[in-house]
Amino acid sequence: MSWIRITAAENIPPREGRAVQLGGLELALFNTGDGFLAVENRCPHGGGPLADGIVGGTTVTCPLHNWRICLENGTVQRGCAGGAPPVRTFPIEVVDGIVMLAIDEARIAA
Amino acid sequence: MKRLVVVGNGMAGVACVEQILKYRHGFEITIIGDETHVNYNRILLSSVLAGEKSADEIVLNDIDWYRANGIVPRLGVRVTGIDTAAHVVQGSDGSAIPFDKLILATGSSAFVPPIPGVDKENVHVFRTLDDTRALLEKSGPGRKTAVIGGGLLGLEAARGLQVQGCDVTVVHMADTLMERQLDAAGGALLGRKMQNLGVRVLTGTQTAAVLGNGHVEGLRFASGEEIRADLVVIAAGIRPNAELGRAAGLEVRRGIVVNDYMETSHPDVFAVGECTEHRGQIFGLVAPLIEQGKVLAAAVTGNRGPVFTGAAPAAKLKIMGVDVFSAGAIDDSEPGVEVVRYEDAAMGVYKKLLVKNNRLHGVILVGDASDDHRYKAWLSEGTDLTPHRRHLLFPPPAQDAGLDVAGIPDGETVCGCMGVTKGDIIHAVHEHGISTMAHLKDRTRASTGCGSCSGLCARLLKAVAPEFEEDKQKVLCGCIPFPQEKVREIVRSQKLRSVQDVLDIYGNGKGCEVCKPALAYIVDVVACGGHEEDRSARFINDRVHANIQKDGTFSVVPRMRGGVTTPAELRRIADVAEKYSVRMVKVTGSQRIDLLGVKKSDLPAIWNDLGMPSGQAYTKGVRMVKTCVGSQFCRFGTQDSITAGIELERRLENLYTPHKFKMGVVGCPRNCAEATVKDVGLVGNEGSWQIVVGGAAGKGVRKADLLVTVETTEEALEAAEVFFQYYRENANYLERTYDFVERLGIEKVRKETVYAPPETRRALLDRLRKSKDKSYDAWLERLDPRPTQFVEIQPMETITA
Numbered sequence: 066m067s068w069i070r071i072t073a074a075e076n077i078p079p080r081e082g083r084a085v086q087l088g089g090l091e092l093a094l095f096n097t098g099d100g101f102l103a104v105e106n107r108c109p110h111g112g113g114p115l116a117d118g119i120v121g122g123t124t125v126t127c128p129l130h131n132w133r134i135c136l137e138n139g140t141v142q143r144g145c146a147g148g149a150p151p152v153r154t155f156p157i158e159v160v161d162g163i164v165m166l167a168i169d170e171a172r173i174a175a
Numbered sequence: 176m177k178r179l180v181v182v183g184n185g186m187a188g189v190a191c192v193e194q195i196l197k198y199r200h201g202f203e204i205t206i207i208g209d210e211t212h213v214n215y216n217r218i219l220l221s222s223v224l225a226g227e228k229s230a231d232e233i234v235l236n237d238i239d240w241y242r243a244n245g246i247v248p249r250l251g252v253r254v255t256g257i258d259t260a261a262h263v264v265q266g267s268d269g270s271a272i273p274f275d276k277l278i279l280a281t282g283s284s285a286f287v288p289p290i291p292g293v294d295k296e297n298v299h300v301f302r303t304l305d306d307t308r309a310l311l312e313k314s315g316p317g318r319k320t321a322v323i324g325g326g327l328l329g330l331e332a333a334r335g336l337q338v339q340g341c342d343v344t345v346v347h348m349a350d351t352l353m354e355r356q357l358d359a360a361g362g363a364l365l366g367r368k369m370q371n372l373g374v375r376v377l378t379g380t381q382t383a384a385v386l387g388n389g390h391v392e393g394l395r396f397a398s399g400e401e402i403r404a405d406l407v408v409i410a411a412g413i414r415p416n417a418e419l420g421r422a423a424g425l426e427v428r429r430g431i432v433v434n435d436y437m438e439t440s441h442p443d444v445f446a447v448g449e450c451t452e453h454r455g456q457i458f459g460l461v462a463p464l465i466e467q468g469k470v471l472a473a474a475v476t477g478n479r480g481p482v483f484t485g486a487a488p489a490a491k492l493k494i495m496g497v498d499v500f501s502a503g504a505i506d507d508s509e510p511g512v513e514v515v516r517y518e519d520a521a522m523g524v525y526k527k528l529l530v531k532n533n534r535l536h537g538v539i540l541v542g543d544a545s546d547d548h549r550y551k552a553w554l555s556e557g558t559d560l561t562p563h564r565r566h567l568l569f570p571p572p573a574q575d576a577g578l579d580v581a582g583i584p585d586g587e588t589v590c591g592c593m594g595v596t597k598g599d600i601i602h603a604v605h606e607h608g609i610s611t612m613a614h615l616k617d618r619t620r621a622s623t624g625c626g627s628c629s630g631l632c633a634r635l636l637k638a639v640a641p642e643f644e645e646d647k648q649k650v651l652c653g654c655i656p657f658p659q660e661k662v663r664e665i666v667r668s669q670k671l672r673s674v675q676d677v678l679d680i681y682g683n684g685k686g687c688e689v690c691k692p693a694l695a696y697i698v699d700v701v702a703c704g705g706h707e708e709d710r711s712a713r714f715i716n717d718r719v720h721a722n723i724q725k726d727g728t729f730s731v732v733p734r735m736r737g738g739v740t741t742p743a744e745l746r747r748i749a750d751v752a753e754k755y756s757v758r759m760v761k762v763t764g765s766q767r768i769d770l771l772g773v774k775k776s777d778l779p780a781i782w783n784d785l786g787m788p789s790g791q792a793y794t795k796g797v798r799m800v801k802t803c804v805g806s807q808f809c810r811f812g813t814q815d816s817i818t819a820g821i822e823l824e825r826r827l828e829n830l831y832t833p834h835k836f837k838m839g840v841v842g843c844p845r846n847c848a849e850a851t852v853k854d855v856g857l858v859g860n861e862g863s864w865q866i867v868v869g870g871a872a873g874k875g876v877r878k879a880d881l882l883v884t885v886e887t888t889e890e891a892l893e894a895a896e897v898f899f900q901y902y903r904e905n906a907n908y909l910e911r912t913y914d915f916v917e918r919l920g921i922e923k924v925r926k927e928t929v930y931a932p933p934e935t936r937r938a939l940l941d942r943l944r945k946s947k948d949k950s951y952d953a954w955l956e957r958l959d960p961r962p963t964q965f966v967e968i969q970p971m972e973t974i975t976a
Contacts, residue, residue, distance in 0.1 A: 067974060069971075070970070070971040070972050071968065071970050072963075072968045072969075075962060076963045076968060077968075078710070078961060079711060080709075080711035080712075081710065081718075083963050083967075083968050085967065085968040085969075086970075087970060087973065087974075088974075094968070112727075114723075114727040117715040117718075117723065118688070118715070119687070119691055119692070119711070119713075121688065121691065122684075122685035126687065126688035128714065128715045128723050129723070129725060131688060168974065170974055
């Protein structure tokens with residue numbers, strides 16, 4: 066696990082998400098207005114780009130079919146009844162105005 | 176006939192007279208008031224200041240009420256003296272008014288602390304309608320305003336002034352806000368919430384001087400620090416107006432002393448309201464004053480019996496969208512007091528109960544006061560809490576919807592302001608066959624004070640009335656629990672310009688995919704495009720101006736007005752399709768060309784290469800005008816549908832609408848471009864145009880209703896514009912015209928659009944032009960995109976596995 070520098074914090078406006086590709090993994094980074102959160106950029110329903118969803122507090126709603134995902138723990142808050150696996154979450158921090166992500170190298174390759 | 180004179184035309188005095196009228200009183204009644212206005216609801220002055228209500232809307236009894244009840248109003252007259260021996264009051268106009276019985280309801284005045292400089296210009300108090308009007312006149316955007324006093328009245332003034340655009344600072348001597356009603360934690364939570372909403376709060380700050388040369392320029396504090404202020408409001412408390420009583424020789428301490436029957440020390444003189452002192456206590460909230468009036472009415476009409484025994488202080492209010500309720504004791508250091516509390520800082524909710532001898536002793540609620548009636552009942556009845564211990568902070572889940580209503584005893588007061596009990600309401604429902612809230616308000620006055628009990632009254636009415644009529648209102652969403660109509664009214668009256676402001680003040684501060692796009696639309700249409708655009712509140716299509724597809728790619732549809740294009744445009748479209756490897760080129764049902772499977776990052780370059788405006792095929796907005804060939808080429812064409820269609824599209828393009836908005840123009844009734852199943856259609860005839868609205872050819876098919884028939888193309892365009900703007904302003908978000916027209920009925924739509932008075936039509940057109948002037952081709956945002964709007968973020972470092 067190592068922390069890597071991603072981008073200047075102002076590149077992610079408040080209450081919006083942005084996508085970033087790291088190796089084989091696409092992440093969605095969110096600025097909730099109160100802090101930053103990161104999840105895999107893939108809705109467990111139809112693979113929709115979560116980074117393009119509408120943010121409400123610490124949740125995001127997938128733009129394709131309105132599944133709602135909790136950005137703090139990746140769980141599906143609204144979707145199919147059968148229950149879908151949670152979305153992967155990643156530690157994220159802002160240091161000196163730079164968004165930093167903690168990434169397990171093995172996971173990127175996977 | 177005996178003469179009854181009432182000094183004071185405020186809420187307490189007039190409410191007391193209302194009670195007297197219920198008896199066979201035999202009085203000739205005169206009410207003397209020093210304000211020139213008829214009786215109004217003082218509690219709602221803050222709503223007038225905040226622009227939510229007009230002065231007319233807070234009138235409690237209009238002049239007809241005085242006449243109908245044989246009451247002589249003497250308004251604008253100040254009583255200067257009372258001769259109790261001769262039974263005469265002297266008026267400032269030189270009149271001498273004789274009385275047999277006298278009621279003093281002189282109220283209270285704002286307390287102005289002796290700070291050097293408080294007499295400067297633009298230093299105001301906030302107590303009367305005239306004060307409110309003066310503040311409205313002097314407030315305005317950017318005006319630096321200081322409110323001295325962070326109690327109930329000061330915070331309401333601060334909120335109103337902020338709505339008027341002022342830059343507001345609240346200066347408060349105690350360490351936390353509203354310390355008479357809230358404990359330190361509750362006051363601090365309220366303070367933080369106010370700061371978040373943009374009101375500066377300085378607690379533990381004593382004002383030492385008002386600075387300025389003639390008119391106020393700032394404040395100096397005891398610490399020596401200074402702030403700038405061009406307007407100062409003093410809300411440092413109220414003092415009973417007891418001087419008149421003192422001069423008349425009545426027993427007066429802080430207020431005019433009354434006994435449990437509201438009698439003063441003189442047998443023919445009574446007193447009621449804020450000017451009184453009862454068992455050493457002074458009352459400033461409306462509920463106990465109404466109670467006093469009932470007792471006094473009985474005593475003065477010879478029905479002496481009911482007694483006033485005081486009241487536990489209770490206050491419920493909404494400050495900047497934050498519900499606050501406080502009742503009973505607030506000091507938790509008393510021996511034997513247990514504290515039960517709940518705090519969720521993120522949700523902004525704080526609840527604290529003080530329990531003594533297993534009885535409720537005091538309660539503070541901030542952020543969620545929905546449960547107040549339970550606590551009020553526990554307090555006033557001294558309920559043993561043993562069976563409720565597991566559900567002190569939150570009520571047990573209701574087994575049936577009527578349970579909370581069923582649980583209220585008949586004698587319990589439901590409307591604290593007007594002193595209406597559950598029993599009163601049930602009686603009135605049966606007596607008068609009440610079935611609507613409006614009727615209930617009219618009959619019982621319940622929920623006409625502060626209005627905080629209206630939800631409970633509605634639930635009670637629903638449970639009791641055999642023919643209850645539900646208000647046909649649906650709330651926008653759980654994040655902002657108001658019907659859309661109410662939200663539009665709030666946005667308009669509060670001059671809110673951004674989605675986040677609406678959510679912060681009237682919602683949960685967060686929002687979701689349901690309410691945010693709706694609010695984004697509402698702030699836009701209400702401000703005629705002069706809102707603060709917040710892209711985070713828009714669906715992805717409206718952030719990148721393209722339609723997201725199932726694989727996360729986008730589709731691009733350039734605008735071709737009226738479905739007319741040129742060889743040069745077609746060449747550019749073909750070139751773009753090849754250059755960017757567009758996966759499919761498709762002709763749409765609306766006479767446009769769709770380029771499918773485009774990457775988000777390619778969008779700005781594609782728009783640039785196309786050199787055509789956005790067709791807005793991705794948004795809840797003006798889509799297109801579909802046309803037939805018309806009289807330019809068609810053998811049967813009677814009107815030039817292409818020219819009219821292109822002009823219609825030019826006039827309305829780039830505007831947002833509650834839902835997508837499609838139009839069609841046809842040159843003859845053969846209807847080749849299907850204008851009668853569009854939101855707006857123009858159907859050409861020989862020498863005239865029919866304008867049809869509310870058509871659909873989607874999930875359901877609906878033939879459009881005829882709005883009007885006109886002679887010229889210009890008239891036809893204008894009728895379409897008037898309807899278009901009317902729909903924009905009055906439809907709910909996501910309501911298509913076919914639902915909108917059906918909901919309102921075409922007669923009403925006609926009456927309020929094409930048949931409306933000229934000034935109404937002109938106003939609709941003016942607002943449309945204003946919005947149009949602010950609108951622009953969304954694809955021009957390629958020149959000035961938001962950070963990383965189209966391009967994927969490139970990581971500053973990469974790691975290799």
